[in-house]
Amino acid sequence: MNPVDRYLQHLAAERRLSPHTVAAYRRDLASLARLADGKPLAELGVADIRGAIVKLRGQNLAATSVARQLSSWRGFYAFACRRLGHADNPCLGLRPPKAAKALPDILSPDACAQLLQNGSAAESGDALQARDRAMFELFYSSGLRLAELTGLDLGDLDLQSGEAQVTGKGRKTRVVPVGRQALAALAAWLPLRLALARDTAALFVGRNGSRLTPRSVQLRLVRWARQAGLSQHVHPHMLRHAFATHVLQSSGDLRAVQEMLGHASISTTQVYTHLDWQHLAKVYDQAHPRARKKP
16 A cells, blocks of 8 residues: 555544545645656655645645645655654645735624614514614624623623623633613613523523524524615624724724734734725725826
8 A cells, every 4th residue: 555545544544534534635645746747755855845835836726725735745744754664754844825814804884883773673672683683782882702792691791880791712701891872772682581581691592592592693693684785794703893993993092902802912903904904095095186096
């Protein structure tokens, strides 16, 4: 059995990877063999692997695809060194090309207002409408993650002080401000929640009285966006992105946005400075006499 087949057998039998994943490794190693122009994989050195990467980039392959192939090659050579007596791993020390970070999709302030105004029907006493409006107002007001929202308990909310205690990644807690509109929506929801809740401390519950699931929130938001007449697909994280971008555009305080989002590193929050620049560039293109296209 040749080294590649032994590695693939190892992936399937010992690591119990799915047939689909094993097939992907097979394709990546076959790709390396082609790029090496028939030179045996056991004889490839660092220069050969670097040349293969250059060829892949010359095919206009996405940086993420190149990185995936390099990862497959590195795994094969690590196995060959460990189990087949191969001298060294020619992929060590080679870094994949950096992929451009995709900027998150956001909603404009007008789109957020259009979405949240859809909740006016909540005043009719419809418990689920009131719950949804409270959820989405809180999302946008406080920049929560989806899991943070569904994990909130009644005791985490303080309507008097206008704050909520949130448990984020790594079980770290933080206190976030809750805006005026969100407080009003929550105050409307809480009396109606009493008729639905069944022995749970959850702030947001479903029709059956148990804690609302993240999937349920996603589906309700899609429905709300459709009812509000928004043309773009809306998902919960877009409200978090919108919160961060709109606060940053208004205040310019990146550190404060970092604290409210619960980011461990400010570099994570800096993506919103790029979104802010997109906003400024759009305004410039529309307003500056030298930027406008001639008719």
